[in-house]
Structure formats: C-alpha cells, structure tokens
Amino acid sequence: MNQDRLSPNEEDAITDAAAHWCMRLNAEDCTAAEREAFDQWLAADPRHVEEYRAMQDIWCTADLLPRHPPVVDLAARRPRPSRSWRPLASAAALALLALPLAGWVGWEQGWLPNHYQHFEASDRQQQVRLSDGSVVELNLNSELRYFNFKDQRQVTLIKGEAFFKVSHDSNHPFIVRAGHGQTRVTGTQFNVWKYQDQVKVTLVEGSVLVSSNGAEGGYRLGPGMQASYHLGDFEPQLAQSDDYDNSLAWRNGKLILDNLSLSQALPVINRYLDKPLLLADESTGTIRVSGVYNTREVSRLVDNLPKVLPVYLTRSKDGSTVLNRISPFSNKG
Incomplete structure (x- = not known):
C-alpha cells in the first residue's frame, strides 16, 4: 500500500x-x-x-x-x-x-466513546477544539486524549499542562483525569498542571470538584482557589491562590518564580527541561529564587542560577545537572 x-x-x-x-x-x-x-x-x-x-x-x-x-x-x-x-x-x-x-x-x-481525539504539543503551545465545542490550550511538552461517552466527556492529561474552557452541559459532565485524581465540571475555566505524580488544579471561573487517589466525592473549588495532590494523597490540599496570575503566566510564554524555595521551583522548571534539574541535598532545596523567564529559554535559567544564587553546578552519572549549595566556609565562587 x-x-x-x-x-x-x-x-x-x-x-x-x-x-x-x-x-x-x-x-x-x-x-x-x-x-x-x-x-x-x-x-x-x-x-x-x-x-x-x-x-x-x-x-x-x-x-x-x-x-x-x-x-x-x-x-x-x-x-x-x-x-x-x-x-x-x-x-x-x-x-x-x-x-x-x-x-x-x-x-x-x-x-x-463515539468520538476520540488525541493532541500533543512539543516545542510550541497549541490551542485545540474538542468535539463538544470546548477549547483547550496546551503548554509546551503536553499531551492529552479526549473521549466522548454517552454519560460523560472524559479527558486524560497524559503529561504537561492545559487550560480548559469547557462548553456547558449539565447533563454531560466533563472529567479531567491527571495523575491519581480527577477534576469534574459541567462548564467552567480552569488550569491543570501535571509533573510526574504531582498535580495542581487552578480554577478561574465557575466551580470544579477535585478528588484524589480514587476517593469518592471530592472538594469543590471556587474562583481563585487551587487544589494539589500527589500519589497516595487521600485528600487534595486546598488553598486560596496567592500566585493566581503566576500559575497562568505560561499562556503568555512566561515562567514566574515568586520567592519559591528551590524544592518548590524545580518541579515547575523541570517541566521544560529534557533532563531534570536535581538537588544535591535538602539544604540546597531551602534556597529561595525569584524571577520572570521565557518558557522557551528555561535551559538558560539553569546556567544562570550560579550567578544569582549561592549554588554551583555538577553532573550526575546520567548527565543530569545537580544544584549544590555553597557553604559559607567554602572557597567555591
């Protein structure tokens, strides 16, 4: 053929x-x-x-x-x-x-399902339309599948990050599965970020029901709220988002780190790297970092970290970059 x-x-x-x-x-x-x-x-x-x-x-x-x-x-x-x-x-x-x-x-x-769609964004952001009329914006290195079943619309976020504008249908709920949990809506706007076994849901408009680890029911979010969960969490962690705009900055090609510890910042940074940036120890993870960066140039951020933080870079056996804290008594510059 x-x-x-x-x-x-x-x-x-x-x-x-x-x-x-x-x-x-x-x-x-x-x-x-x-x-x-x-x-x-x-x-x-x-x-x-x-x-x-x-x-x-x-x-x-x-x-x-x-x-x-x-x-x-x-x-x-x-x-x-x-x-x-x-x-x-x-x-x-x-x-x-x-x-x-x-x-x-x-x-x-x-x-x-009577309809199936698959979308993948690698080196550029994409905006796609699902068969039900919902619009999804995909961040770099993101992938999802969509299934339209008789009783529900179902999305699996395989990796990465997506912003959803869901077409309202009270009789046909829209469910996003990410990691070991799910977000259930009928029509709203929200963001889902996934890295390894970590997931964070940020609600912009309407309401969503977030559950983790297969638990029944869930927790309802209002606009400006976030829910996060890891593998094994029976309940998601809820918070009123202080970095609401920061979480959505990727839609404008920006990565905003607002006084985050390195242990908090690395999962966000690593989403844009071919190989994950690692911490040498817990002490290195307590160092705090701030700044606004281009999502296409995160590798340059890594190279510049020793210029703005008390750290130096080494390589692990598999070639990953490791951040090491400079001791006050060290001679490393």
Missing part, C-alpha cells in the same frame, strides 16, 4: 482491520499463525500502526470496558501525529466485527 491519499472506503477498511486484530489478539483461541499475520499486517503500512494504536487507546483508556486486549509495543514503529477521528468510526468497526449490535450496546452502556 502506498502513501497516497486514501478513499473513505479504504480508510474504513483499515479501521475495520485494526478493530479485528484488537479483538483477535484478545481472544483465548488466538493462534501463533494469527499473531504472525498481525505482525505482517502491521508492518505493511505505517497507517496500520497509526490506526491500531488509536484502537488500543480506545480499549485501554476506557477502563469501564469489561476486557482489554494485549497492548502491542509500538514505540519502535512510526509515531502517530495529532489528529481527530471520524465520529463513530471506531464504535462502528467494533459493531461490525464483534457480536451483533455490540458497538451500539457499548455506546448505550457507556463502555465505548
């Missing part, structure tokens, strides 16, 4: 095949010959990789589904570009290839 533009029928054929392989690889009677045939189909065209990866997303991210097919490692294959799926394409493919009416039942039961 060449790389020319496909007809709608050809596109549907690839979608149907991806759905078929998703189900066959999950079947108990799947044979070695079938797995070999699947490998050959996957290698035949880069578009097969893209379509099968998207089908995996639907099965593996929609965790209300009763079963999950084996996840095939596609890391070494061609990466998938950000794109929007045709409405109902995946559900229709499953309906054709599974038991009669299975796709329709999956939608009616809330197991399968």
Whole structure:
C-alpha cells in the first residue's frame, strides 16, 4: 500500500482491520499463525500502526470496558501525529466485527466513546477544539486524549499542562483525569498542571470538584482557589491562590518564580527541561529564587542560577545537572 491519499472506503477498511486484530489478539483461541499475520499486517503500512494504536487507546483508556486486549509495543514503529477521528468510526468497526449490535450496546452502556481525539504539543503551545465545542490550550511538552461517552466527556492529561474552557452541559459532565485524581465540571475555566505524580488544579471561573487517589466525592473549588495532590494523597490540599496570575503566566510564554524555595521551583522548571534539574541535598532545596523567564529559554535559567544564587553546578552519572549549595566556609565562587 502506498502513501497516497486514501478513499473513505479504504480508510474504513483499515479501521475495520485494526478493530479485528484488537479483538483477535484478545481472544483465548488466538493462534501463533494469527499473531504472525498481525505482525505482517502491521508492518505493511505505517497507517496500520497509526490506526491500531488509536484502537488500543480506545480499549485501554476506557477502563469501564469489561476486557482489554494485549497492548502491542509500538514505540519502535512510526509515531502517530495529532489528529481527530471520524465520529463513530471506531464504535462502528467494533459493531461490525464483534457480536451483533455490540458497538451500539457499548455506546448505550457507556463502555465505548463515539468520538476520540488525541493532541500533543512539543516545542510550541497549541490551542485545540474538542468535539463538544470546548477549547483547550496546551503548554509546551503536553499531551492529552479526549473521549466522548454517552454519560460523560472524559479527558486524560497524559503529561504537561492545559487550560480548559469547557462548553456547558449539565447533563454531560466533563472529567479531567491527571495523575491519581480527577477534576469534574459541567462548564467552567480552569488550569491543570501535571509533573510526574504531582498535580495542581487552578480554577478561574465557575466551580470544579477535585478528588484524589480514587476517593469518592471530592472538594469543590471556587474562583481563585487551587487544589494539589500527589500519589497516595487521600485528600487534595486546598488553598486560596496567592500566585493566581503566576500559575497562568505560561499562556503568555512566561515562567514566574515568586520567592519559591528551590524544592518548590524545580518541579515547575523541570517541566521544560529534557533532563531534570536535581538537588544535591535538602539544604540546597531551602534556597529561595525569584524571577520572570521565557518558557522557551528555561535551559538558560539553569546556567544562570550560579550567578544569582549561592549554588554551583555538577553532573550526575546520567548527565543530569545537580544544584549544590555553597557553604559559607567554602572557597567555591
């Protein structure tokens, strides 16, 4: 198959095949010959990789589904570009290839979405529109998936940071999953920041319900409030935001550090670095830093830290930069 533009029928054929392989690889009677045939189909065209990866997303991210097919490692294959799926394409493919009416039942039961979108921003910010009309601004190095289910709209923030302007629908709640928690709204504006197992939610307008660690219920935020949680936190930490504008400065390409300790600043700084900046010890983490920086030039901030703080830089074994505190009795300059 060449790389020319496909007809709608050809596109549907690839979608149907991806759905078929998703189900066959999950079947108990799947044979070695079938797995070999699947490998050959996957290698035949880069578009097969893209379509099968998207089908995996639907099965593996929609965790209300009763079963999950084996996840095939596609890391070494061609990466998938950000794109929007045709409405109902995946559900229709499953309906054709599974038991009669299975796709329709999956939608009616809330197991399968009728629309899926995937977006990724690497070296520049992006503004994207979801199929429900909501608008999302993505920070650098951010990625999310969107699923429209019958009873809810669901976003998974895989990494990074996003600002949401949610289209109001009181009968169709909008849920953002980030780390080990979620934010539930019907229509509002808010920011979600995620780094490793840390998440911070900042509310701008309306109200949101934030829960962590799978706890039922949640805590309601009003405008100007923040909720933060880590892995294992049973309850999110709530605060009235004193750095409200600072948290949203990234939308203007700025990183604002307002008298933060280095231990507080590093998770924010590391979001923009290829390799994380490390602290030599707890004492180094207590040093405070301030300043306004360009989000595209955070690496220059790291190089300049010894010029404004009592620290010097070393390298760890894996090549990461380490901040070391200069002792008052040290001769280091």
